[in-house]
Amino acid sequence: MHFHKHHTTISFLKLSMLLALTGVAMHVSDPDPDLDLDLATLPLDGRLAFRGISHAACDFGHRFELPPSAVLYPGSVSDIAKIVGHVYRLGRRSLLTVAARGHAHSLQGQAQAPGGIVVHMEALAGQEASVHGADFDESPYVDVSGGELWIDVLRKSLEHGLAPKSWTDYLHLTVGGTLSNAGISGQAFRHGPQISNVRQLEIVTEVLNCSAEENSDLFYGVLGGLGQFGVITRARIVLEPAPKMVNALKMVNDKHVFDRSGCVTLLACLCSQVKWMRVLYSDFASFTEDQEMLIAAGERTFDYIEGFVIINRTGLLNNWRSSFKPRDPAQASQFDSDGRTLFCLEMTKNYDPDEAETMQQEVEELLSRLRYIPSTLFQSEVPYIEFLDRVHVSEVKLRSQGLWEIPHPWLNLLIPKSRIHEFASGVFGKILKDSSNGPILLYPVNKSKTSVVIPDEEIFYLVGFLSAPSSAGPDGLEQVLRQNERILQFCDGARIGMKQYLPHYSTQEEWRAHFGDRWEKFKQRKEAYDPLNILAPGQRIFQKQPPPAS
Numbered sequence: 219m220h221f222h223k224h225h226t227t228i229s230f231l232k233l234s235m236l237l238a239l240t241g242v243a244m245h246v247s248d249p250d251p252d253l254d255l256d257l258a259t260l261p262l263d264g265r266l267a268f269r270g271i272s273h274a275a276c277d278f279g280h281r282f283e284l285p286p287s288a289v290l291y292p293g294s295v296s297d298i299a300k301i302v303g304h305v306y307r308l309g310r311r312s313l314l315t316v317a318a319r320g321h322a323h324s325l326q327g328q329a330q331a332p333g334g335i336v337v338h339m340e341a342l343a344g345q346e347a348s349v350h351g352a353d354f355d356e357s358p359y360v361d362v363s364g365g366e367l368w369i370d371v372l373r374k375s376l377e378h379g380l381a382p383k384s385w386t387d388y389l390h391l392t393v394g395g396t397l398s399n400a401g402i403s404g405q406a407f408r409h410g411p412q413i414s415n416v417r418q419l420e421i422v423t424e425v426l427n428c429s430a431e432e433n434s435d436l437f438y439g440v441l442g443g444l445g446q447f448g449v450i451t452r453a454r455i456v457l458e459p460a461p462k463m464v465n466a467l468k469m470v471n472d473k474h475v476f477d478r479s480g481c482v483t484l485l486a487c488l489c490s491q492v493k494w495m496r497v498l499y500s501d502f503a504s505f506t507e508d509q510e511m512l513i514a515a516g517e518r519t520f521d522y523i524e525g526f527v528i529i530n531r532t533g534l535l536n537n538w539r540s541s542f543k544p545r546d547p548a549q550a551s552q553f554d555s556d557g558r559t560l561f562c563l564e565m566t567k568n569y570d571p572d573e574a575e576t577m578q579q580e581v582e583e584l585l586s587r588l589r590y591i592p593s594t595l596f597q598s599e600v601p602y603i604e605f606l607d608r609v610h611v612s613e614v615k616l617r618s619q620g621l622w623e624i625p626h627p628w629l630n631l632l633i634p635k636s637r638i639h640e641f642a643s644g645v646f647g648k649i650l651k652d653s654s655n656g657p658i659l660l661y662p663v664n665k666s667k668t669s670v671v672i673p674d675e676e677i678f679y680l681v682g683f684l685s686a687p688s689s690a691g692p693d694g695l696e697q698v699l700r701q702n703e704r705i706l707q708f709c710d711g712a713r714i715g716m717k718q719y720l721p722h723y724s725t726q727e728e729w730r731a732h733f734g735d736r737w738e739k740f741k742q743r744k745e746a747y748d749p750l751n752i753l754a755p756g757q758r759i760f761q762k763q764p765p766p767a768s
Contacts, residue, residue, distance in 0.1 A: 257335075260300050263293030264341060274319060274336040280625045281695075282327030284756065286334050287314070291341045295451045298337055298422045302449070305335070305752055310765040315755040318449045320365060320392030325628050326722040328444070329395075330756040337449065339365030339394055347371075349457070352378035358457040359417050364394030364450035369607060371455065376603070381460035383409040387524075388609040394450035399720055400442050400670045402663065402680060404524035404564070407513035410667030413441040415456040421448035423747055439743045442670040444721075445754030446740075447747040461490035461568040461602050491574075492521075492605040493567040493581055494598045496542060497590035498528075498553075498560050502642050504589040505561040509662050510635070510677060511587065512565075520565040520584065522605075527646055527658040528560045535594065542596035549593035559647045561660070563590065568602060621686070625695050629683040629702045630719040634673035635662065637714045641681070644712060649704045655685040655694070671717050671733055680719060722758075729759050 257266055267289045275285040292298050298318075305314045317331035320339045330336065342365040351358035360375050360382070368382075369389040375381050386396055387403045397419075401412025409415055421440055430437060439447050499505035505525065512519050528534060534555035535544065544550035565584075569577035585595070604611075616622040633641050642660075650658070659682035665672060672678055683702065687694030709716045723729050730737045744751070744760055751760040 257288060257301075257304070260304060262290075262297045262300065264291045264297045265293075266290055266301075266335075271336075273322075274338075275330060277322045277324040277327065277329060278626055279325035279327070279628070280623060281325070281627065282330065282756075284327050284330035284332040286317070286331045286336045288335045290335055290337045292337060292339075293341070295342070295420070295422065298449055298451060301335055301337070302422055302752065306750060310750065310763065313762055313764060315752050315762055317754060317756055318364075318394060318445060320395035321367060321390055323388075323391050323395065324756070325626060325720065326756075328720075328722070328754070328756040332755065334755060339363075339392055339449075340367075341365065342451065343367065343370065343392075347374050349375060349378045349380060351457075352380060357417075359454045360457055361418075361452065361454050362393055363452055364392065364397075364420075366393050367391065368393065368396070369610070372603065372606065375457055376460055379460055380457040382412070382455050383415045383458050384412045385606060386412070388613075389607055390610055390613070393453050393455070397441055397450055397453060398443060398445045400668060402668075402719070404522040404661060406663050406667060407523060408521070410664075411670070412455075413670070414667055416441060416453055417456050418454035419450055420452035422451055423448040435743065436747060439740075439747070443740075443743070444757050444759065446744055446757065446759060447753070449753075461492075462570040490568060490570050490602050491599050492602050493569060493577060494542070494600055494605060495565050495581070495585075496538060496594075496596045497563050497585075497588065498534075498555075498594035499563065499590050500558065500560060501589070502561060502639065505563065506638060506662070506679075508588045508590075509563065512584070513662055513664065513677075515584075518580070518584075521568050522564075522566040523661060524564050524659060525661040526562040526564065527642075527660050528555070528562055528653055529646060529650055529658075530557055530559070530652040531654070532556050534560070535596070538596050542598045544593075545595040545597060546593055550596070553591070553593050563588070566605060624686060627685055627687065627695060627698045627702060628720075629685075629705065631681045631705075631709070632663075632672050632717045632719050633679045633681055634675040634715050635677040635679065636675060637712075637716075638679050640712060641709070641714055641716075644708050645705055649701060649708065650683075655687050655698060657684045658682065659684065670719075671721075671736060673715050673717055682719075724758055726759065 260266070268287070271286060271289045274289045275283045290297060290301050302316055305312065305316055308314060313333065315331045315334035316337060317329055317334060318337045318339050319329045322329065324330075342363040344366070345363050347360065347362045347366060347370070349358065349360045350356070358378075358380050360371060360380070362371055362374070367390050368386065371393065372381060372389065383405075384401060385403050385405055386401050396412050397416060419437065419440060421436070423436070436447060440450065499508075509523060509525055512523050532555065535550050535553050538544075567577055567581050613622060660679055662677050662679050665676045665678060683705070685698045687698045708714075717732065721732055723732060733740050748760075751762040755762065
């Protein structure tokens with residue numbers, strides 16, 4: 219196998235596996251020594267491991283354990299091609315499969331390969347990352363490994379005063395992982411999810427050159443394709459000018475910029491600022507209408523917009539005081555959140571410190587159009603990179619408390635705008651009595667800015683139930699899972715028309731229903747690019763079949 223690369227093409231090497239982002243335990247038979255010997259004869263730049271690989275059977279969800287037979291630590295993209303090609307040549311006489319694993323942030327075993335081979339994609343991170351077009355002679359982009367973390371993509375881009383256009387809330391995920399799903403956050407209303415901001419890909423599959431014009435079927439199939447058609451080994455990510463730096467851009471990679479935990483230190487002093495605000499609503503209609511108005515406002519709006527649902531939380535505003543300041547401390551101290559269902563709108567505005575006055579005027583004008591509870595306006599100002607990497611700060615704290623590597627039975631739904639009020643009425647305060655197990659996200663996204671499986675309306679809402687039930691006692695996990703099932707049953711019974719984001723189904727009939735009229739096209743692509751069903755077995759969409767009995 220070999221690679222072809224052209225300026226506007228995407229190189230593909232056939233049959234491999236890609237990373238997904240989502241994770242009950244399964245026993246897999248002991249490794250086959252003949253298999254070990256067979257694989258061990260392959261000439262690799264990296265290495266294959268057959269022992270000490272239990273970590274590859276775990277993920278962020280901590281609910282599924284699907285042990286592989288081997289883990290590949292690739293030293294090159296060619297290693298991935300050799301492994302996938304070898305499994306493909308074995309054909310149906312072997313049930314071996316291949317799964318690409320990034321930062322293991324899947325929830326339900328999607329990046330696992332029971333009895334198969336897991337590819338440790340982060341082994342390729344850091345290889346020849348490069349920024350192009352920084353002088354704006356052409357549209358700028360960064361060329362990075364599919365195993366690169368987004369936080370490192372940010373660091374590399376900032377060296378040149380640039381940054382990706384679209385983010386996830388958590389940056390310690392791999393490029394290949396988010397691109398195989400979508401990559402949605404509160405900036406998606408501007409530029410779409412991360413999959414809408416890719417200029418070029420390199421995929422391990424049969425030798426093909428692809429672009430948006432040539433072999434575009436594979437290009438658009440891989441983006442958001444749940445790892446079914448190839449392994450993303452490199453990506454060219456579209457960039458834009460980062461919020462203005464004060465000085466010393468080249469200090470970004472200095473060892474003093476990021477501390478040992480990966481948190482921002484010196485770099486925080488170099489970036490532009492972010493005005494970060496939170497307000498509360500008691501009326502759901504006002505909350506959603508204001509969000510929809512803001513995302514439709516074009517350039518004269520906030521840079522980030524997300525909503526949260528808060529149910530029966532004691533001392534809510536006092537908890538905010540550790541990071542935010544109330545505009546009116548006296549009124550804020552009198553606000554009582556006990557026993558109430560409230561809705562939080564979180565917004566940011568990027569600005570250069572030299573333009574703080576202009577920024578403040580724009581913010582005040584936008585706030586004057588919103589119908590939030592006046593006493594609940596809280597504000598903060600933080601460096602740009604500190605805001606983008608905000609979830610990692612929480613991660614460091616949770617790890618220190620032993621609360622990170624626990625079950626995460628998250629449920630992410632996409633709800634049509636026309637049904638969001640019925641959904642909220644049937645779920646919040648009824649199925650969900652409180653929000654103590656974790657955040658509940660709720661914010662609108664434009665259909666025109668994304669190409670993943672979504673409700674058939676121009677505006678839909680991402681609703682994320684990010685539960686971590688460690689505080690709910692030994693039965694907490696089962697309680698949350700039952701709660702999730704009740705939410706799904708409500709959606710089905712009320713014909714809400716929702717779609718799951720980071721979906722998990724156990725039967726092909728459920729997957730067919732999920733894709734709807736896109737199913738036949740999805741199935742055709744699978745037959746074309748992975749006819750033996752080698753790739754991404756953890757998604758449970760297609761199963762590799764044994765040879766027919768003789």
